[in-house]
Amino acid sequence: MTTAKRDTYTPETLLSVAVQVFNERGYDGTSMEHLSKAAGISKSSIYHHVSGKEELLRRAVSRALDGLFAILDEEAARVGGAADRLEHVVRRMVEVLITELPYVTLLLRVRGNTDTERWALERRRDFDHRVADLLKAAAAEGDVRGDIEVRLATRLVFGMVNSIVEWYRPDGHGASEREVADAVVRLAFTGLRAH
Numbered sequence: 001m002t003t004a005k006r007d008t009y010t011p012e013t014l015l016s017v018a019v020q021v022f023n024e025r026g027y028d029g030t031s032m033e034h035l036s037k038a039a040g041i042s043k044s045s046i047y048h049h050v051s052g053k054e055e056l057l058r059r060a061v062s063r064a065l066d067g068l069f070a071i072l073d074e075e076a077a078r079v080g081g082a083a084d085r086l087e088h089v090v091r092r093m094v095e096v097l098i099t100e101l102p103y104v105t106l107l108l109r110v111r112g113n114t115d116t117e118r119w120a121l122e123r124r125r126d127f128d129h130r131v132a133d134l135l136k137a138a139a140a141e142g143d144v145r146g147d148i149e150v151r152l153a154t155r156l157v158f159g160m161v162n163s164i165v166e167w168y169r170p171d172g173h174g175a176s177e178r179e180v181a182d183a184v185v186r187l188a189f190t191g192l193r194a195h
Contacts, residue, residue, distance in 0.1 A: 011049045014039055015063075018056040019102045027057055027106075028113060054116050061110060061120040064103040067096040068127050083143035083189075086134045090188055093131075093161050094181040098168060105165040128158060144189075157188050 017039045021030050032053060036043045050056055071077055076088040097104045107124065110117040132154040138144040144153075161184060168180065175183070 009039070009041055009045065014041075014046060014049060015056060015059055016102075018053070019060045019106055022057065022060070023102055023105050023109070027053075027110070027117070054114055057106075057110075057114070058116045058119070060103050061107045061116070064096075064100050064107040065120065065123050065127070067100050067103075068093065069123075071096060072127075072130060081143060082134055082137035082141050086131070086138050086144070087185055087189055089131055089134060090157060090161065091181045091185050094164065094184050095177055097161060097164055098170065098177045098180065101165065101168065101170065108162055108165055128154070131158075160184060160188065 014035075018030075018035055021034055021038045025034060030053060032043050032046060035053060035056070036046055039046065050059075071089055071092040074088070074092065077085050077092070079085070107120060110120050112118045112121050132150065135144065135154050135157075136150050139146050139150055164180065164184075168174070170177075
């Protein structure tokens with residue numbers, strides 16, 4: 001059985017297993033022994049592809065961060081009124097979060113205990129600031145309500161989006177990715193009250 005696993009083992013499958021273990025045990029609570037057992041391969045096989053668990057963490061959070069930053073490069077995030085661009089970014093944040101659920105979950109759980117975690121937190125803050133700037137621009141254009149302080153509004157929107165990692169399970173029995181994205185956009189941009 002171990003031979004079969006080694007035959008199909010790839011750096012990508014190792015990364016997937018590592019993210020699952022990091023999310024279950026916490027990064028600090030995960031050893032290379034835990035990773036080798038979960039992957040069904042020897043520690044030396046892991047070291048053949050990565051320098052250690054911190055490299056796996058960096059690859060994992062990079063995948064989440066790259067997905068988020070790519071949103072800001074999309075045409076709909078760059079062209080048009082700030083409110084329309086912001087709505088596109090929020091919708092796409094939900095979609096990326098769901099598509100890359102285990103990777104974004106891990107990103108949201110890093111605490112800054114290692115160089116990689118501090119790097120990830122800094123990049124995440126940069127992304128958050130860029131979205132906050134978009135919200136400020138939408139408020140300045142008069143397209144979003146101005147009676148809620150921009151930093152508070154930004155935190156509330158991020159809180160709603162980021163909370164998805166705690167309850168969303170892509171098992172086919174709940175809301176689809178599109179339904180979740182539509183609901184977040186409706187709540188963020190029009191609220192709960194029927195008009």
